[in-house]
Structures are given as C-alpha cells and as structure tokens.
Amino acid sequence: MKNPMRLTGGMSIIPSQEELIDTILSSQLEKSQARLILLIDTSGQVISFHGERGSIDLVALGALTASDLAASEEIARISNLYQENQMVIRQGSKMNTIVYDVNHNLILLYIVPATVPLGWVCYLVRESSSQINEALSKIQEISGGRIFESENANLHEMINNALDQVWKD
Amino acid sequence: MNINWQLRQLRLKIVYYGPAMSGKTTNIEQIHKRIDPNNRSNLVSLKTNEDRTLFFDFMQFELGKVCGMAPCIQLYTVPGQEYYKASRKLVLRGADGVVFVADSSAARIGDNLESWLDMDSALAEMNHPIGKIPLVVQYNKRDLADAVPVINLRKSLGVGEFPQFEAVAFNGEGVFNTLKSIVNDVIFQVQKELQ
Numbered sequence: 548m549k550n551p552m553r554l555t556g557g558m559s560i561i562p563s564q565e566e567l568i569d570t571i572l573s574s575q576l577e578k579s580q581a582r583l584i585l586l587i588d589t590s591g592q593v594i595s596f597h598g599e600r601g602s603i604d605l606v607a608l609g610a611l612t613a614s615d616l617a618a619s620e621e622i623a624r625i626s627n628l629y630q631e632n633q634m635v636i637r638q639g640s641k642m643n644t645i646v647y648d649v650n651h652n653l654i655l656l657y658i659v660p661a662t663v664p665l666g667w668v669c670y671l672v673r674e675s676s677s678q679i680n681e682a683l684s685k686i687q688e689i690s691g692g693r694i695f696e697s698e699n700a701n702l703h704e705m706i707n708n709a710l711d712q713v714w715k716d
Numbered sequence: 717m718n719i720n721w722q723l724r725q726l727r728l729k730i731v732y733y734g735p736a737m738s739g740k741t742t743n744i745e746q747i748h749k750r751i752d753p754n755n756r757s758n759l760v761s762l763k764t765n766e767d768r769t770l771f772f773d774f775m776q777f778e779l780g781k782v783c784g785m786a787p788c789i790q791l792y793t794v795p796g797q798e799y800y801k802a803s804r805k806l807v808l809r810g811a812d813g814v815v816f817v818a819d820s821s822a823a824r825i826g827d828n829l830e831s832w833l834d835m836d837s838a839l840a841e842m843n844h845p846i847g848k849i850p851l852v853v854q855y856n857k858r859d860l861a862d863a864v865p866v867i868n869l870r871k872s873l874g875v876g877e878f879p880q881f882e883a884v885a886f887n888g889e890g891v892f893n894t895l896k897s898i899v900n901d902v903i904f905q906v907q908k909e910l911q
Binding site: 558559560561562565588589590591592594604606607610611614617618621625702703705706707709710712713714715716 | 717718719720721722727729750751752755756757758760762771772774776777778779780781782783787788790792802803805806807809810811892895896899900903904907910
C-alpha cells in the first residue's frame with residue numbers, strides 16, 4: 548500500500564491529517580485576524596477553509612488562487628528569480644492577500660485586514676506552512692485499499708448512471 | 717487528484733486541450749449548460765477583450781455517491797493560441813486526464829498536429845507522458861463542409877488506441893459521450909493507482 552499522502556498526481560488526506568490541519572488553521576485564523584484562510588492543492592481543489600465565507604465562491608477562489616501562484620512562479624522562473632516557497636503579496640487599502648507555496652502539493656491563501664501588520668501575517672503564513680508540513684510528515688497511517696469497493700464492470704455502470712443523473716438533455 | 721477520506725470525496729481534474737478555436741470552451745459551456753445547477757459550480761472564464769481564452773475556463777461538478785465515494789470533477793480548458801504555451805503548461809499541472817479537442821476542418825490539420833505535439837511534450841515534462849495519463853480524443857466540428865474523414869484525422873495525429881468521439885460541440889453533439897469516457901477512464905486510473 549502506498550503512503551496515503553502522496554499519489555502520482557495528487558494528495559490523499561486521511562481523517563487524522565484533516566483534523567490536525569483544521570486545528571492549525573483555526574489557531575492561525577485567530578492569531579492573524581484573517582477574514583479567510585484557504586488551503587488548496589496545486590490543482591486548485593479546496594482542502595480546508597476557515598473564516599467568513601459570505602458569498603465567496605470557494606470553488607472558483609481555489610482554482611484562481613492555484614493559477615495565480617502557478618503564473619507568479621512561472622514569471623519568477625522565466626526571470627531566473629525562482630526560489631522554493633514563493634509568496635505572492637497583494638497590498639490593498641482595506642485588505643491584504645497572501646498566497647504561499649507550502650510545498651509542491653499545497654497552497655495557502657490568507658485574506659487579512661490591512662490594519663494587521665503585513666510582516667506579522669507573513670510570519671504567520673510561514674509558521675502555519677511549517678506546521679502543516681510537519682503534521683503531514685508525522686502521520687503515515689495506512690488507509691484505504693481500493694477507493695471504490697466494486698467490481699470494474701459494476702463501477703463503470705455506476706459512474707455512467709451518476710453522470711446520467713446530473714445531465715439534462 | 718485529491719482524496720478526502722473523512723468526507724469520502726474524490727476530486728479530479730480534467731483538462732480540455734487542443735488548438736485555438738477547436739471548441740474546448742464550447743465543450744465546457746455545453747457541459748455547464750446541461751449539468752443540473754444543483755450539482756455544478758459557476759463557469760469561471762479568464763478571457764481577453766476579444767472573448768478568447770486568456771488563461772483558462774473552469775467549472776466543477778459533483779456526481780452523487782458512487783460506492784460510498786462522492787466524485788467531484790473539475791474541468792479546465794487551456795488557451796489554444798501558440799503564444800500561450802506557458803499558460804497551457806500551468807493549466808495541465810495536476811491533471812488526472814486530458815481531452816484533446818481536434819478541429820475537423822481540412823485547413824486545421826497542421827494546427828491539430830502542432831497542438832498534439834505541444835501536449836505530448838508538456839505531459840512528458842510533467843512525467844505523465846501520453847499513454848500513462850487517461851486521454852480521450854474528440855474530433856469536433858464534424859458538421860463542417862470541409863471536415864476531414866476521421867480516419868485521416870487519426871492518421872495525421874498518429875492517435876493510437878485512445879477512445880475517440882466525433883462531435884459538433886456547438887449543439888452539444890458528442891460532448892456528453894466524451895465527458896463520460898474521460899471520467900470513467902480517470903476513475904479507473906485512480907482505482908488502479910490505489911490498489
């Protein structure tokens with residue numbers, strides 16, 4: 548069985564990892580006074596969200612944040628300025644936004660009022676990133692086996708049925 | 717791919733690739749139009765002033781429970797124009813499957829091939845070479861007067877045993893079959909990888 552955390556093309560989060568991540572981000576939310584903290588994977592899929600959701604479209608926010616960091620990293624690469632753990636900071640009059648490359652799989656987004664010192668927020672972003680990495684590396688629980696407990700022929704039929712159900716002709 | 721065992725969620729990323737104006741965005745728009753709004757996100761499009769894809773189009777939809785798991789599928793398109801090569805590579809990151817949308821017009825055979833080779837090299841760079849990542853080919857715009865026979869399109873691209881579909885994405889024809897095929901292939905690949 549593979550390490551449940553890393554797969555060829557993505558991540559598998561087990562319950563104990565999710566709990567740890569939640570604890571870390573809840574504490575960070577309080578310390579940073581962030582309006583919102585979002586943890587996504589590099590393909591933009593939302594892993595954890597803390598703060599005021601309001602009318603924010605989290606799915607779109609995840610996809611755009613991942614693309615934002617990917618584009619910024621590529622700009623850095625093309626300009627020969629790439630370093631590990633890139634941080635993208637946007638300063639605004641009311642809110643600051645920080646996007647941070649936690650590792651090659653995860654990205655953090657902080658949206659914080661401009662009244663909170665930016666240096667403090669950057670410190671906290673790095674701190675949470677280290678804590679997340681540490682939490683993920685400690686846990687090597689084995690989970691799973693097959694993700695879908697079904698024979699392949701049945702699985703094929705079930706996927707098609709599920710697709711038929713959401714599709715309107 | 718992202719699996720949350722607590723929520724029993726499986727999140728997958730599928731990218732629609734192909735030359736400019738081949739119908740990638742049209743595919744996504746049709747899917748968005750036809751999927752039950754309760755099961756899908758909004759369509760996000762980063763476009764130029766000329767309404768061409770600048771970075772990507774994106775939507776997500778959820779399937780009901782399949783064997784206790786809830787698959788959630790993210791669909792992206794890449795910008796097709798040659799000078800957006802760097803952006804295309806970024807969108808391909810983390811892809812679990814790819815749909816290659818070829819333009820059936822005789823005038824676009826060269827563009828199809830160029831885009832196919834571009835995809836081949838981008839996937840190889842990411843250690844997901846063609847043949848190792850689920851891939852479905854769609855021959856779009858079959859209604860064109862100068863549409864090249866599919867057999868010729870296949871030959872020109874050197875497409876092997878990948879699932880292939882004819883489509884007129886503008887009116888939704890072939891869009892669902894293509895989607896069904898890639899979703900199945902991607903889920904089976906995940907199942908295989910986890911075994």
